[in-house]
Amino acid sequence: MTTKTEDWQSELKKYEIDPEHKAQVREKFNFRPFKEAAAPTELPKNIVGLEGLDFSKFQEGPEGLEGRKELAAQLEEAVTEHGFFKILNFGISQEIIDQILSLSQGTFDEPQEVREKFVAGEHNLPEEKDKPLGPIRGSGYKPLGHWRTNGIPDNIDIFNFRHFTHYDTFFNRTQYPEFVKANLDDIAYYFNFIHREVLRKVAILLDIILELPEGTIYRDYFSVKPEQLTNSPDGFGRFLLYHPVSEDYKKKTNDIWLSGHTDGGALTFILSQPILSLQVQDYDTKEWRYVSHTPGALVVNIADQLRQLSGGYFKSSVHRVVTAPDNQKNYHRNTAIYFSNVTPRAYLDVDELKSPKLKRLGITYDKSVERLTAAEWDDLKGEYFNNRDKNWYEKETIRGRESIGSLREEKIPAVGITTGGN
């Protein structure tokens, strides 16, 4: 079995927004194409060569098995070395990608008084009232400047979308600003596609790597349970807009836009964007390397939950965002991210995966470490990200597990000048 695609698209169609209303709201909000930054004039030498998985080669069914095995071999190298890879031809057209970037831009065009009415974490669902979602994980806007780097307020706009796999909750039980509400169907389509098509295929490749029957990981850890909101994988989508920063900001933060960290969830899917700013840290040398831009690709990284679930076989990537190089410094860094989580009640315990491969490698659960569910882990990690002071940990363990919330940064050499790396 390579799993059957859930019939999510026809169900989603029932929630289509009236096109006339959508057009009116788009006009009112000056909906327009997002202007991407020009390519960097000079590429630094310390660029990481990420594995690019071409998903046009991913065919379902027995006849596609050889192709899937090849993709799995490619993926295994990436996820065991640094936890980062790209997916090319992931199934969404450039037109839809462009629309998502325009929607992200429009979401942050809302005036301050509207943004204050939809601060993330302030309108949680009754089911989530005990969950410490805060301004970083709740549905809505993170207040601009919430985080501090060396005491300097951040310049990053965030809008989170929770529960997009639960259509009634997403469309009817969650509060949104007018612009977002009028475009919810397009937003839901994008994020559902990433979860139900792209993530499902990645999970199948992970099955092959771990010598599990194809479909196992998606079924056990990622399948959507339509009637069970709190027992379904509860990741979230995010629009993200990094605003240009001043010279003063760059000096005082050592050129940090977002400090080094590992993500808390399972897998993170980011739309590739042209500003040269995302860096990944080499696990052995600790050297930072730039991730290059591939138009139309998804940049994907392994996060803490999959690291734990695989007993450390998959690496939770350490990454950060540095400020834009000179020829891109006046542009916005605009992207959409999906932070996936595994099913909240699942234990992050490698023994439960029952992987013949990991067993052969001698990877078993460390019994000296208390077992945690994905939900418990998510809440613990969320505390890092909700903390205002972004520069307070060198490295940390949470209940005996390695994780990075925010790295203290030293001076970063200017972009375009090599750091002595290759």
Ligand SMILES: [Fe+2]
């Ligand atoms: Fe991240």
